[in-house]
Amino acid sequence: MKSVTDSPRQDLGAKAVFVAKAIGRRALWAPYDIKHKLGGGDPLDPPRGLSFVGHGDFRDVGRWYVQQFETLGGLTAEDRILDIGCGIGRMAIPLTDFVKSGSYEGFDTSNAMIRWCQKNITSRNENFRFTHAPIYNRKYNPFGTVLAEDFRFPYDDAQFDFAIATSLFTHLGIVETRHYLEEIARVLKPGGRALVTFFLLGGPGRPADGRDLAFDFAFAFGPLRTTDAREPEAAVAFPEELLDEEVSTAGLGIKPPITYGRWPEVAVGRDIQDMVILEKTARARGDSSGSNGVASPA
Numbered sequence: 001m002k003s004v005t006d007s008p009r010q011d012l013g014a015k016a017v018f019v020a021k022a023i024g025r026r027a028l029w030a031p032y033d034i035k036h037k038l039g040g041g042d043p044l045d046p047p048r049g050l051s052f053v054g055h056g057d058f059r060d061v062g063r064w065y066v067q068q069f070e071t072l073g074g075l076t077a078e079d080r081i082l083d084i085g086c087g088i089g090r091m092a093i094p095l096t097d098f099v100k101s102g103s104y105e106g107f108d109t110s111n112a113m114i115r116w117c118q119k120n121i122t123s124r125n126e127n128f129r130f131t132h133a134p135i136y137n138r139k140y141n142p143f144g145t146v147l148a149e150d151f152r153f154p155y156d157d158a159q160f161d162f163a164i165a166t167s168l169f170t171h172l173g174i175v176e177t178r179h180y181l182e183e184i185a186r187v188l189k190p191g192g193r194a195l196v197t198f199f200l201l202g203g204p205g206r207p208a209d210g211r212d213l214a215f216d217f218a219f220a221f222g223p224l225r226t227t228d229a230r231e232p233e234a235a236v237a238f239p240e241e242l243l244d245e246e247v248s249t250a251g252l253g254i255k256p257p258i259t260y261g262r263w264p265e266v267a268v269g270r271d272i273q274d275m276v277i278l279e280k281t282a283r284a285r286g287d288s289s290g291s292n293g294v295a296s297p298a
Contacts, residue, residue: 014142046088061270062094073195079161085168088113103127109141148176153183163194171233174222181250188280197273199237210237214267253281
C-alpha cells in the first residue's frame with residue numbers, strides 16, 4: 001500500500017504551494033469579505049477568500065444543480081442525500097429549501113470549509129450534517145493522511161437514497177474512481193441513485209481522444225486522459241466504454257440518457273461537465289447490508 005509520505009520532498013513542495021495559494025486568496029478577498037460581513041450580508045454567502053469552487057455565481061450554480069438532481073435524478077424532498085466532496089455548501093445551501101422530511105450528509109477534504117458549513121448551515125438545519133475527511137490529494141489537500149483509494153465513506157451500508165458527486169471524478173485517477181464507485185454502491189439503498197459528473201470520451205458524437213478542444217486532454221493518465229502531465233488531477237477525462245464497465249463491476253448501472261456537457265466547446269460554465277445518473281442495481285462489493293460500526297444518519 002502506497003503511503004502519503006512516499007515522496008516527502010514533492011509533498012513538501014505541494015504543501016507550500018497550497019498554503020501560499022490559500023493565504024493569497026484570503027488576502028485578495030479580505031476587503032470584500034469584511035465589507036460583506038459588516039454590512040449584514042446573507043450569512044449563507046460563504047467568504048470568497050475561503051471558497052474556491054470554480055467559475056460562475058455560487059448560489060445560481062447550486063440552484064441549477066438542484067434542478068438537475070430533481071429532473072434528471074428523481075430527487076425527492078424525502079430522500080436521504082449524500083454529497084461527496086461537498087466543499088463549502090454549494091449544493092447544501094439550496095437543498096435546505098428543497099429537503100423536507102429527508103436529510104443531508106456531506107464530507108470534504110477541507111477542514112476549514114467543513115467548519116464553515118457546520119457553523120452556518122447545520123446551526124440552522126439540524127438534518128444537514130458535515131464531516132471532515134482527511135483524504136490526501138496533492139493539489140487539493142496535501143496535508144491529508146489517507147489515500148483516496150483507502151478511504152471508506154464514514155456511513156453504514158445502504159443508508160442513502162441519493163448521492164451527489166459533482167466535479168469529483170474529473171480530478172481522480174482510475175484506482176480512486178473505482179474505489180469511490182464501490183463506496184457509492186455500498187452506501188446507497190437498493191434502487192438508490194446518484195448524479196455524478198465526468199468528462200467523457202468516445203460516446204455518441206463525442207470526441208474519442210479529447211485533443212485540441214476547449215479542454216485539451218493531451219496526455220495519457222493510465223487508461224484515462226489528462227490536461228496536465230505533471231499535475232494529472234487538474235482535469236481528467238474518462239472513456240465512456242470503460243466507465244460502463246467500472247460502474248457495472250461496482251454494482252451500479254448507468255440510467256440513460258447521459259446528459260452531455262459543453263466542455264469540448266467551452267472551458268467555463270455550469271453545464272460543461274457530462275452528467276451521469278447511476279442506479280444501484282445489485283448488491284455492491286463490500287455491502288454487508290448491515291452496520292459497519294459507523295453511526296447512521298439520523
